[in-house]
Amino acid sequence: MTFMEAVLDGLRLVLVWPAPGYMLLGVAIGMFFGAVPGLGGLVGMAIILPFTFGMEPNVAFAFILGMYAVTTTADTLSSVLLGIPGTAASQATILDGYPMAQRGEASRALGAAYTVSMIGGVLGAVFLAASIPLVRPIILSFSEPEFFALAVLGLTMVASLSGKSIFKGTAAACFGLMLATIGFAEFGGVRRFWFGHNFLLEGLPIVPYVLGMFAIPEVLELAVRNTSISRVQRQEVETGGILAGMKDAAKHWWLGLRCTVIGVYIGMLPGLGGSIVDWVAYGHAAQSEKNNENFGKGDVRGVIAPEAANNAMKGGALLPTIAFAIPGSASMAILLSAFLIQGLEPGPQMLTEKLNITFTLVWTLVIANVAGAVILLLWGSQASKITYLQGHIIVPGIMLVVFMGAWVGNGTLGNWIVLLVFGFIGYFMKLGGWPRPPIVLGFVLGKIMEEALNIAMQTHGTGSFTRPIVLIIMVLVIVTIISAVRKQRKKSKLIPIVQAKETGAAPMVSEEGGKDCPPASWPVSVVLLGIFVYCFIEATAWSFSPRIFPHTVAIAGFILAGGALIFDLKGMAAMRAGTAGPDVVGIDGAYFRKSMYYLSWMVGIFVLTLIIGQFPTLILFIGLYLKFWGNFGWKVILGYMVGATIFLLVMFNEIVPVLWYEPAHLPSFFT
Amino acid sequence: MSLAPVASLAPTSLAEAGKTNGTMMGVFTIPIMAQVMKTPELRVDLSAFHYVGAVGQQTIGHIRKDAIPGKTINNWKDMIANETHPIRTGGHGPTSSKDLRTRLLFQAMKIPLKHVTGYKSGGQIRAAILKDELDMTADSLAGYYGRVHAQLIKPGISVPIWHIGTPGPNNTILHSPSVPKDIPSFQEVYEAKFGKGARPDRLIWNAIRTIGASREMLRILVFRKGTDPQAVSEMRAAWDKTMVDKEFLADYKKVNGSAFGGLTGAEAQKYIKSIVDVPKDLEKFLLDYANAARG
Numbered sequence: 003m004t005f006m007e008a009v010l011d012g013l014r015l016v017l018v019w020p021a022p023g024y025m026l027l028g029v030a031i032g033m034f035f036g037a038v039p040g041l042g043g044l045v046g047m048a049i050i051l052p053f054t055f056g057m058e059p060n061v062a063f064a065f066i067l068g069m070y071a072v073t074t075t076a077d078t079l080s081s082v083l084l085g086i087p088g089t090a091a092s093q094a095t096i097l098d099g100y101p102m103a104q105r106g107e108a109s110r111a112l113g114a115a116y117t118v119s120m121i122g123g124v125l126g127a128v129f130l131a132a133s134i135p136l137v138r139p140i141i142l143s144f145s146e147p148e149f150f151a152l153a154v155l156g157l158t159m160v161a162s163l164s165g166k167s168i169f170k171g172t173a174a175a176c177f178g179l180m181l182a183t184i185g186f187a188e189f190g191g192v193r194r195f196w197f198g199h200n201f202l203l204e205g206l207p208i209v210p211y212v213l214g215m216f217a218i219p220e221v222l223e224l225a226v227r228n229t230s231i232s233r234v235q236r237q238e239v240e241t242g243g244i245l246a247g248m249k250d251a252a253k254h255w256w257l258g259l260r261c262t263v264i265g266v267y268i269g270m271l272p273g274l275g276g277s278i279v280d281w282v283a284y285g286h287a288a289q290s291e292k293n294n295e296n297f298g299k300g301d302v303r304g305v306i307a308p309e310a311a312n313n314a315m316k317g318g319a320l321l322p323t324i325a326f327a328i329p330g331s332a333s334m335a336i337l338l339s340a341f342l343i344q345g346l347e348p349g350p351q352m353l354t355e356k357l358n359i360t361f362t363l364v365w366t367l368v369i370a371n372v373a374g375a376v377i378l379l380l381w382g383s384q385a386s387k388i389t390y391l392q393g394h395i396i397v398p399g400i401m402l403v404v405f406m407g408a409w410v411g412n413g414t415l416g417n418w419i420v421l422l423v424f425g426f427i428g429y430f431m432k433l434g435g436w437p438r439p440p441i442v443l444g445f446v447l448g449k450i451m452e453e454a455l456n457i458a459m460q461t462h463g464t465g466s467f468t469r470p471i472v473l474i475i476m477v478l479v480i481v482t483i484i485s486a487v488r489k490q491r492k493k494s495k496l497i498p499i500v501q502a503k504e505t506g507a508a509p510m511v512s513e514e515g516g517k518d519c520p521p522a523s524w525p526v527s528v529v530l531l532g533i534f535v536y537c538f539i540e541a542t543a544w545s546f547s548p549r550i551f552p553h554t555v556a557i558a559g560f561i562l563a564g565g566a567l568i569f570d571l572k573g574m575a576a577m578r579a580g581t582a583g584p585d586v587v588g589i590d591g592a593y594f595r596k597s598m599y600y601l602s603w604m605v606g607i608f609v610l611t612l613i614i615g616q617f618p619t620l621i622l623f624i625g626l627y628l629k630f631w632g633n634f635g636w637k638v639i640l641g642y643m644v645g646a647t648i649f650l651l652v653m654f655n656e657i658v659p660v661l662w663y664e665p666a667h668l669p670s671f672f673t
Numbered sequence: 674m675s676l677a678p679v680a681s682l683a684p685t686s687l688a689e690a691g692k693t694n695g696t697m698m699g700v701f702t703i704p705i706m707a708q709v710m711k712t713p714e715l716r717v718d719l720s721a722f723h724y725v726g727a728v729g730q731q732t733i734g735h736i737r738k739d740a741i742p743g744k745t746i747n748n749w750k751d752m753i754a755n756e757t758h759p760i761r762t763g764g765h766g767p768t769s770s771k772d773l774r775t776r777l778l779f780q781a782m783k784i785p786l787k788h789v790t791g792y793k794s795g796g797q798i799r800a801a802i803l804k805d806e807l808d809m810t811a812d813s814l815a816g817y818y819g820r821v822h823a824q825l826i827k828p829g830i831s832v833p834i835w836h837i838g839t840p841g842p843n844n845t846i847l848h849s850p851s852v853p854k855d856i857p858s859f860q861e862v863y864e865a866k867f868g869k870g871a872r873p874d875r876l877i878w879n880a881i882r883t884i885g886a887s888r889e890m891l892r893i894l895v896f897r898k899g900t901d902p903q904a905v906s907e908m909r910a911a912w913d914k915t916m917v918d919k920e921f922l923a924d925y926k927k928v929n930g931s932a933f934g935g936l937t938g939a940e941a942q943k944y945i946k947s948i949v950d951v952p953k954d955l956e957k958f959l960l961d962y963a964n965a966a967r968g
Binding site for chain 1 (some may be wrong): 679681682685690692694697714765766767769789790791792797801803804806807815819820822824924927929963964966
């Protein structure tokens with residue numbers, strides 16, 4: 003079979019009934035699993051895999067890949083509309099997507115995101131097809147030394163995610179790196195920072211961690227201020243919605259294309275993938291685009307970059323799986339199982355005699371990406387209306403999604419503890435003007451860095467750092483650092499000029515990485531200093547390989563957090579002397595007290611769950627919140643509670659059954 | 674100090690938080706070594722579960738044909754005489770079962786090895802073999818037929834060298850019926866080098882036998898202690914039927930590449946006792962052996 007014959011035969015197999023029907027069913031399921039935070043493609047694939055027994059290979063792959071292709075398209079919904087990442091691959095989207103929603107431009111953000119998701123997904127599949135002859139040399143030339151170098155390159159993005167203070171950004175990144183070391187270090191056979199809890203041996207669970215860092219502070223803001231997500235009225239928005247977003251995507255086609263290529267090739271490297279691709283693309287955009295001062299404040303390019311990359315990544319991720327039977331992620335491991343169920347042997351023959359099957363996968367990705375994006379584009383305007391609803395009416399619903407999203411991974415109370423702890427941390431960091439994205443970036447890169455360095459030193463020794471690709475990447479690292487430092491200097495020179503032009507009162511609370519709030523920031527600096535000291539001392543007892551990374555991070559983190567503290571103390575002194583600039587703000591006492599009151603409600607959810615169980619607590623929370631925070635009437639309250647009950651029962655008892663927490667002293671309602 | 678605690682989480686969680694009304698059954702890889710070596714995270718006696726059944730999966734070792742410079746390894750016989758050139762092997766961590774097994778087998782064979790550890794998955798180890806950074810690893814039968822065969826064996830990069838085998842009478846390790854005849858048991862390989870009836874150090878041999886025994890019930894289906902007896906007996910009956918169901922057996926072979934080998938609930942309940950009750954000196958030996966590899 004020639005290459006062209008394989009291409010056409012692959013298309014034929016995708017279009018033979020019932021494959022298109024199953025593909026559309028998969029797309030519908032994938033949109034649902036992508037849109038609900040905490041579910042994602044992995045859960046969806048695990049659920050639908052058993053249904054592929056008995057299917058023909060083309061039908062089974064249309065079904066599975068139809069679902070898999072669109073989860074990273076649909077996940078944009080909650081990232082943009084609620085500031086909650088739908089899946090791990092859309093974390094970076096919230097940095098600009100949510101501020102756009104706050105500006106009343108949710109439709110525009112969704113329009114841009116879906117358009118580039120579609121194009122990224124399709125081009126990703128095309129690149130996948132075009133890369134088939136190159137796949138072997140590409141995959142084989144990247145090893146642990148190159149992975150380590152790539153992770154270092156990724157870390158340099160911290161500069162572009164740090165906002166005003168490079169000290170705070172880099173100290174936060176060190177905190178993220180340190181968090182990545184929690185759990186059982188297989189390579190050293192040592193338990194690290196686990197505090198005697200089995201739950202932590204597998205490391206910090208990423209979904210509750212990210213939901214805590216990003217979602218809780220935003221929900222809190224909605225509850226305390228009772229504003230809608232959009233800070234402007236619908237009639238004031240003149241951006242043209244979905245269509246304007248599509249035009250943005252067309253205008254920034256070159257950025258979209260670059261990020262598509264980034265997505266494909268990161269996807270192709272096993273072990274990197276989903277959780278970093280959006281950050282790498284975002285960092286690339288923030289560093290390479292001109293006029294980048296609005297990144298993080300609602301720049302549409304900050305949506306285009308990660309969304310193009312995370313869909314394109316899926317095409318790339320297929321290659322090592324089908325060509326070498328090396329699954330780069332848990333989702334790909336499930337796909338590998340699908341191959342085995344179908345009696346197919348993944349391996350080099352998938353690129354030769356079974357090339358038509360490979361092209362079935364490529365075509366499925368193409369068609370599913372287009373179908374998913376078109377459906378979502380048609381529906382995006384309606385979905386974006388949620389951003390104009392009153393805060394008190396949407397907070398209970400979001401809380402339900404956040405708490406269940408954090409629960410669904412492994413169904414333990416530990417997940418809720420992580421959610422709440424990082425919710426507190428996220429809130430105080432936001433209040434103190436600490437950038438939160440570097441913590442997540444450090445966390446996802448930390449694991450890759452440490453593991454890759456450990457293996458690289460065993461396999462290649464110091465020769466790891468003289469390999470050609472490593473040297474090229476290291477040059478890029480140096481160029482990136484120099485460029486970031488120059489931009490930072492330029493920015494700090496521009497700030498006084500911009501401030502002089504600004505009119506009106508300064509906001510009452512700090513914005514992330516924007517305004518400084520020394521009274522809220524210095525406690526964060528002190529806590530981080532304490533954490534780094536504790537980690538250093540704790541790690542001293544471990545053997546060399548599991549100790550070296552946390553020790554290095556602790557030292558760097560201590561110095562950087564110390565630097566941040568010095569700036570905080572200077573800011574405090576300037577505030578006392580009345581010489582602080584307009585970008586330095588104090589704590590709004592009333593806002594802070596109300597925030598603490600709301601956070602105590604969240605702790606209340608946890609405590610009440612221990613007493614009466616998870617399900618009744620969540621329903622009760624909705625009722626109590628609507629009554630005491632929203633002052634709604636009983637009709638609204640009861641209607642909401644009934645709706646939430648139905649949602650929980652259908653969603654988490656039937657579709658994705660979870661193990662509900664029920665205290666031992668009460669009879670069980672759920673079997 | 675203990676062995677791979679993460680593998681202990683699922684059984685501990687089932688034993689402590691699982692329901693007893695018969696609606697919650699655990700299906701996981703059995704962490705035998707965690708129990709043998711008294712891992713504190715394993716807060717349940719594995720023999721205290723109600724066994725519904727078990728699935729066995731032998732482990733196949735395979736090596737790159739060019740692992741020894743100047744020599745092509747066309748089958749296992751070509752590598753056993755090597756006592757000078759270190760074979761590069763891969764594992765997940767000094768206390769992981771794979772590392773322990775690999776080091777024990779090579780030590781018994783007196784073949785030097787350069788062991789690289791810390792890989793997150795078997796897939797990464799196989800990728801390293803493809804890149805010629807490692808020479809040898811071992812995979813379960815399902816992994817061998819599902820992944821290794823197409824990736825390394827069929828293209829002529831590697832050859833299979835052994836499987837551990839099942840403990841037999843009189844201090845023997847027998848060829849597992851689920852493994853093709855041309856892939857020898859470890860005892861066959863050992864005796865080919867050291868002579869019929871030869872055995873390595875007693876503790877090393879017993880450790881290998883224990884590991885071999887654990888492969889016969891690698892994946893287990895269990896209820897927690899105190900589960901409704903009717904639910905246990907109904908599920909056991911269902912599993913017994915499944916084990917002889919022709920459609921299931923055909924699907925199993927299609928997916929795993931080898932014939933099904935498993936135990937009924939009653940068999941598994943007896944078998945687990947025989948594996949986990951190891952002498953104190955063997956327990957100490959395994960702990961010391963694992964701890965010696967920590968870097």
